[in-house]
Amino acid sequence: MRHTRNARALALFLLLAALLCACARTSHATRPLASQDWPQARTMHADGLALDYIDLPAREAGTQAPPLLLLTGYAVTKEMWDQALLHDLRARRRVLVLDNRGMGQSAAPAGAFALRDLARDAAALLDGLGIAHADVLGWSMGGMTAQELALLRPDLVRSLTLLATVAENAELMPVLDRMAALPPAQLLGAMFPPGWAAAHPDAPARLPARPRPPNMDVITRQYAAMKHWTGTLERLPALRMPVLVLAGGQDWVCRSEQSRRIAAAIPGARLEVMHQGGHWMMHQEPEALARLVEDFLAKLDATPATR
Structure with a gap:
């Protein structure tokens, strides 16, 4: 099937990207987590699944902020989150990072699954x-899952942050097919805007050095889940929690116009566009991105009555 070939092609690219990342030198700007700060992954057994996650405590003692749950994107594992971003996000709050089913050490049942299953x-x-209430941040496919989670279990979600994502798949799937047709080196470069990449030739050094090889069978099922997703745009007006939408002005995978549609559909949503940001903008400006998220969450911490 065509989507199987496309998913496998993307998986091969991601494996190449992983090898490049592993070979890249460590940048001081990334402030990588020290080994003692990167806890052993834990496993939660729920609904017959073993879900792999890490639990990063707040760096400041005595914080009362709700935890922040990070939902990971297409074809990657939790190690692909920018470490400088994680470092800054956990300054005042506990951060949980979940591997999607079938990725990392998380188990995957046989057969197809939907994005709503990832939300469950x-x-x-x-x-x-x-955890009765959490702030939720979803990146790319994880942002699609985060929308489904907020609609499915609004009682759990204090706030929602949507990073480089979409609410409809009509424009996304042709882009994924186009990505699968690109040579790996060209595709790796396309994750960063050309002008920015030219000015930052050491950009690969910002990428994480601990990725896991992709599970191509599971990635094929992730592709199918996105392909068959009916979207959320018509349901988003039902959301009542605070929402921050973060877009990259030069993201050609999840274009900023789609983020504008999301923000327009959700009452009171706040939109922030990083004009030089590509789809991997967390690896371009992790500190600036963390400041936007922290500013959004800090205001909620100061006014808990927002729920």
Whole structure:
């Protein structure tokens, strides 16, 4: 099937990208987590699944902020989050990073699954940890899952941050097919805007050095889940929690126009566009991105009555 070939092609690219990242030198700007700060991955058994996640405590003692759950994107594992971003996000709050089913050490049942199933997995993690309210940040496909989670379990989601994502798949799927047709080196470069990449030739050094090889069978099922997703745009007006939408002005995978549609559909949503940002903008300006998220969450911490 065509989507199987496309998913496998993307998986091969991601494996190449992973090898490049592993070979890249470490940039001081990334402030990588020290080994003692990167805890052993944990496993939550829920609904017959073993879900792999990491639990990063707040760096400041005594914080009362709700935890922040990060939902990971297409074909990658939790190690692909920018470490400088994680470092800054956990300054005042606990951060949970979940591997999607079938990725990393998370198990995947046989057969197809939908994005709503990934949302149920995220809810199962929070329920299993006894977390009544969490702030949720979803990146790319994880942003699609985050929307489904907020619609499915609004009781769990204090706020929603949507990073480089979409609410409809009509424009996304042709882009994924186009990505699969690009040579790996060209595709790797396309994750960053050309002008920015030219000015930052050491950009690969910002990429994480601990990626896992992709599971191509699971990635094929992720592709199918996005292909068959009916979207959320017509349902988004039902959301009542605070929402921050973060877009890259030069993101050609999830274009900023799609983020504008999301923000326009959600009452009171805040839109921030990083004009030089590509789809991997977290690896371009992690500190600036963390400041936007922290500013959004800090205001909610100061006014808990927003829920």
